[in-house]
Amino acid sequence: MAVAAYASLVSLTDVLDSVQLPRRRHRLHLDKEQIQSLQQKVLFLQHFLELHSQRISPEMEDLARQLAVVADEADDIIDYHVVNQLLEKSRDNTHHMAALSSFRQDIDKIIKNIDSITEKLMMVQEERVAIQEHPPTIFASMGTTAPSSSDKNTMVGFDERLFQVVDELTRDESDFQILPIVGMGGIGKTTLAQNAFHHRLIVDRFDICIWFTISQQYSVRELLLKYLINAKIIEARVGGELDLAKLGECFHKLLFRKRYLIVMDDLWSIKAWEDFNRYFPVNSNGSRILVTTRLLDVARSLGFDNHYFTMTFLDNDESWDLLCEKAFARKSCPYPELEEIGRNIARYCFGLPLAIVVIGGLLAKSNHTREYWDFVEKNVTSFVNSGDDDHCLKILSLSYHSLPIHLKPCFLYMRVFPEDDWIEASKLIKLWIGEGFLKPVGGKSMKGAAEEYLKDLVDRNLILIRKWTRSGKIKECGIHDILRELCFRESKREHLIRVPKAQKIHISIPISDDTCFLCGHGGESNKIHLQEVCVGSQSTKVVNPSVCEACSNMYQNLNKLRWVSIHDQSCVRYLLHTKLRYLDVERGDRFSMNRSVIILDKFFLLWNLQILDLNSMETTSLSEVWEMPKLRHLCNYTGSLPDPVKGQDSTILQNLSTVWIQKFCCSEEVVKRIPNLKKLCSSGWLSGDYCLAQFNKLESLHLGFGKSGLEDIGFPTSLTKLSLVFCTFHWEKMTIIGSSLPNLEVLKLHSAFEGAEWSPIEGEFLRLKVLVIFSEELEHWGAEDIHFPNLHALYLHHMKNLEEIPLSIGDINTLQSIYLDKCRVSTINSAMEILKDQKEKGNESLQIYVNVVNEEPVYFRLR
Structure with a gap:
């Protein structure tokens, strides 16, 4: 619960920052000194949890649970008062004294509740220190920087196996062959396949090399479509209209008479193979299929003459070599006093490469003291001696528990993405910011802090890099499915996302306005389980945000949505009373000439909005943007950003760093209002005086x-x-x-x-x-x-x-x-x-x- 409390406190701090920002047209009536007093108390508790998160007692866990609830209630109360004041202000300018008094009373109650919990926390901490003669060492990760090993897949102990796989794939035999690699999760099947896939002999021999990650949940159409688009065989617009049969025909034609290699990574069933196999031409020219699977029966069924490669565990020396590679970025240990302990740690990882890699990432971030390595050895050994078959997850959990508390919510958030997903780093960063997990440190922006968080998790081998940008930055990332399972387990234990607090809704199929997406009056296919909405499941697909009166009264937490993705602008009007931080609006038919126009005249109610992606939607005016002081990212390919009204009390958009707009008005007033602009995309052209040189942070x-x-x-x-x-x-x-x-x-x-x-x-x-x-x-x-x-x-x-x-x-x-x-x-x-x-x-x-x-x-x- 400490992680849930910490995440809620960080989010509340951001809300308190937002409520104090100056607004030109919609000024809020609040007691600024009272708000600042509350903020100081919240910051104190954040700091307390950062210091003591590694040694939270059961009593503290209970208090942390209470603290998380109070912080969320404070978030709700502040949002309630802000929205009410904005609504009143949009109608007339009366009752502001009554609004101020009501706001002050509710904030006072919040302060009293927080003071009560803080006092109890201090008492528990004092009692704990008094009992212990020597307070336990906090084994949090140190700030030392270790070379990242994420840019390569280290092959230790598998050189012979790699030679065998490459030899089989390049053997001068014309028969079409399938070569399965079988082994448990985390044993190195994918790493072996990747090294073979990129081997020079493979690249030279095959005309086309294709990689498919199948997993338990797969779509043949989506995988074929994605490859054909990425390979520039078809355009995205055309491919989106083709059915599976047409895509399969196109794919079959591409491979026909060519010598090809296809890797099918993480295959879980014969049915999955059969679903794909029909589109693979049986060319008698040495074409090959390389399959990785955890299931022996799948490997036996696919392997020619019952032939398949079985992954074996690393021996003790190989385990030690891999641990050194990850912990020290070298093949040997530079600290003789740590070698015996390190060999014990490697041995008790049971030769499982994933466990060794993750523990190596943990040790790489330490200060390499004997005391810390003793601590890791003791914990790894206890997991093995417990006799629990789940010892792998427990070993991996060491890295999670040793994370600084500010990284834990970000790591646990990875569970919301599908298994084996390729996650855009820029999107992940937006989502972390939207969830309120981040706080700027060392003068960095939220985006800068998020990039540091991501790099730190990559350096610890908890997040994988799947693709780099041309300039050498992380473009796409992912997470191993075993570590994803760890995220699920720890999230449940930490109660990080508590029902019924909704986190995300994806709205994709507009239906009639009178259909409730909760009770599904429109038919059985439109029903959805409330729990899916509440926990923000990645699989959540909501047909319409319209809610009937009965469901609205029963489930009042629907106004807590943080991230909404809409593919039809008619749904926007339902979202004006939510806590949105990330709004993504795009018509399903992006290329239609009959696009509707979004009216933004009420968007000032989205007072905490940080990311606004209107994409190709047309708007009446983007002038409301100048009243969104928290806005960080604005995208509207077809819109124009009007010149703001001049005035001494103009709202300065200090956080706005990215603008993607069709026509950008580059005037002196615009430069003044967005002083921290870092990325500008104008798909039309600049208008007004050319003052780009004045954007000195661009x-x-x-x-x-x-x-x-x-x-x-x-x-x-x-x-x-x-x-x-x-x-x-x-x-x-x-x-x-x-x-x-x-x-x-x-x-x-x-x-x-x-x-x-x-x-x-x-x-x-x-x-x-x-x-x-x-x-x-x-x-x-x-x-x-x-x-x-x-x-x-x-x-x-x-x-x-x-x-x-x-x-x-x-x-x-x-x-x-x-x-x-x-x-x-x-x-x-x-x-x-x-x-x-x-x-x-x-x-x-x-x-x-x-x-x-x-x-x-x-x-x-x-x-």
Whole structure:
């Protein structure tokens, strides 16, 4: 319960911050000193739990339970008064003294309840200290930074097995074969398959390599659709309209007569295999299917002549080697006094790689003292000696219990995502912020704090990195299914999400307004279990937020929704009295020309809203945005942000850091109102005076469909990422970008420049790491290695007229990869010359990827 109490207190602190923010049109009537007094008490309790979360007694657990309830009640009371005042203010300007008095009385009750719990907590703590002669050491993770091992899948003890798998897959036999890998969860099946999948012999042998993660809940259509879209075989808009038969036919055609390798990871049944198998052509050319499964009967059924690979546990030496790799980022222990203890820890993980990796992440974050390692050894040993078959989960729980309390809610939140899900890091961060789990530390923003939290959990091997961005940041992540099970177990124990507090609703199928989504008057298919709504299950699908009077009276907690995703704007009006922090609105038919218009005149009631994604929905006006002081993220592809009304009491949107808008009014007043803007995307063009240089914290800028000159924009020197799309600039103007942006690291040019020749100038683009060019006009690129001395990756798309890539580009010491997509043959040949030249110079690290335009695109890597 300490985690639930802590999460509620952090969320309440954010609410108290919100209620004190100045508002120009809808000023709240409250006792500011009283609110600040309450906030200080809440911050004290946060600090207390941070200090003592590792040694909470049963008495403290009971008090923490009470504290969580009081904090949630305080959240409700504040929201009640704020919404009532906003509603009254929108009608007339009377009764504010009565509102102030009522608000003050309720806050006073909250303070008394918190004071009572605080006093009891202090008494319990004093008694505990008095009893103990030596208070126990708090074994929380230390602040030392260890190298992250998350960017690679360490193979320890499986070299021979990897050789066998690769040999089987590349054997010169034309028969179509299925090779199963079987073993318990966490034993390394997926890691072995991944290392085989990316092995050089595999990449060279197969025309197409495809990876499917199946899991217990799967959709053949969704997996095929996702692959075909990612491989650019079909467009998302077209694919969304195709049924399974059409998608399967397209997939079958893609593989026909090609030598392919398909990995089916985490297969749970023969039925799942049969559902997919019909779309795999049986080519007699050495095509292979590699399957990983926990079920021996599945492996036996699929394996040719009953042949399959069985994963075995690591022996003691291999376990120790893997633990060293994770704890020290090296193959041996640099502390002789810890080796004996460490070997015991590794031995009692029973050779299970997942357990060793997670414990290694725990030890990597420690200060490597004998006392701490003794503590870990004692706990791991006790789990083994208990005789409980669940010892693996108990070993993994060590890492959870050793987490600082501020990371625990974020880790436990991972359970809401489906098994084996690929989670967008940006979305996860928004959800953490929306739940109120985060607090800014060290001057960082909420987003910055969330990124630190995510990195910390990755470094502890509790969250997996599934995909990186071009600039080297986490793009997609996930969690091992055993650790996900741990999240479920610990969430239940911690009571982190308490019914009936609703956390999320996803609204996807609009029906008649008189149909209640709780009791389902519209028919049996429209019914939904209340508990699903209350706990925010990922599987929750709500057909309409309309609630009948009976259900509204019975379930009054529906106004506590934090995150709502709506695919029809007609549902918006039901949500104006909720505690929304994250609202995502998009029509199901995004490409329809008959889109409805959202009216935002009542959005000021969403006083705590932080993330507003209107996507492609049209709006009457976004002027209400200027009355949302908590707003952090605004997205509306088809809207425009109007110039705010000038005034000395203007609301300053200190938190607004991301704006994605069609037409951005870049005036002096706008600059004044959003001083901390970090990311700006204007899919139309800028209007007003060009004051971009005054956004001195802007890091990422995306501009599209521009007609003005580059010299008119005035880029801020703080930019690290710039994207220009469908502009009409000339290549000689590139020097404006190169000379005025000393911190630029990522540059994306999509049909942004006109002309046949670009000759870069030395001394510009000194920090550029990623360069992406999409141009059908460019013929000659007069670049050398000195022009991009820090380049890591080069992407060339649709360069149909580019004669060649300059040979000296390969001499850039930092260059790791070149990607060519639909380029002319001479350009591809020049890339092969670069690769050959670099190999002759001893450079084996450069990788070149090519997409050749045939009947179907085929991606391969030049070697």
